[in-house]
Amino acid sequence: MDNNNLETIVFGGGCFWCVESCFNMLKGVKSAISGYSGGHKDNPTYQEVCTGETGHAEVVEITYDPAIISYEQLMDVFFFLHDPTQLNRQGNDIGTQYRSVIYYKDDAEKQRAELALRTSEESGRWTGKYVTEFAPFEKFWAAEQYHQGYYNENPTQPYCSAVVGPKIQKFKKHFGELGMLNAD
Incomplete structure (x- = not known):
């Protein structure tokens, strides 16, 4: 991976545990970090974001090498991992913090996302x-x-077993067949 040509993208598609776990498995992704964007409070905590009052969404910041995985491939994974037709929710996770959102850096990136x-x-x-x-x-x-790599550290936690694990299996089957997953 060429660290000099890395790019980043930030988006939210429901619970960040699901999204972060899957993106960290992709070839060409250097890191997927769970976090918050889009709100009005500096340094929000998980407890504050969960109230829905900060305006933040649970998001993942993806750092990737575009020579290995394209922006368009990342967007395909993004739209695979969550239901973009659900307003302010994903399954039983309800609230504006679970909204489907893409944060763009400039007009060209917005056009690519659209x-x-x-x-x-x-x-x-x-x-x-x-x-x-x-x-x-x-x-x-x-x-x-404690949110970083949460599923890997807590695969038997009830939410992880019921929601994250099945989503990861579906993801692995689909994108593994396309040869987009790391071998490890």
């Missing part, structure tokens, strides 16, 4: 109108350390 959304909509993967929000990137706040 094209990825249209491509996903046209694929028919999800039925219904997409409600994914597009917002200018302002700040990413890393979540507390």
Whole structure:
């Protein structure tokens, strides 16, 4: 991986434990870090974000090598991992902190994200109108350390067993067949 040419993208697709776990398995992804974006409070805590009063979404900051994995491939994974037709929720996780959102750094990246959304909509993967929000990137706040790699450290925790684990298995099957996963 060429550390001089790494790029980042920040988006939210429900619980960050699910999203972060999967993206860290992809070839070309250097890191996927759970955190918060889009709100009005500096250094928010998980407890504050869970109230829905900070305006933040649970997000993941992906650092990747575009020579190995493209922006478009990352967007395909993003739209695979969550249901972008659910407003302010994913399954039983309800609240604005679980919204589907893509934070873009400039107009060119916004256009790429909008094209990825249209491509996903046209694929028919999800039925219904997409409600994914597009917002200018302002700040990413890393979540507390215990959230980083949470599933790997807690696979038998009830939420992980019931929600994260099955999502990871579906992800591995689909993207493993496409050869996009790391061998380890």
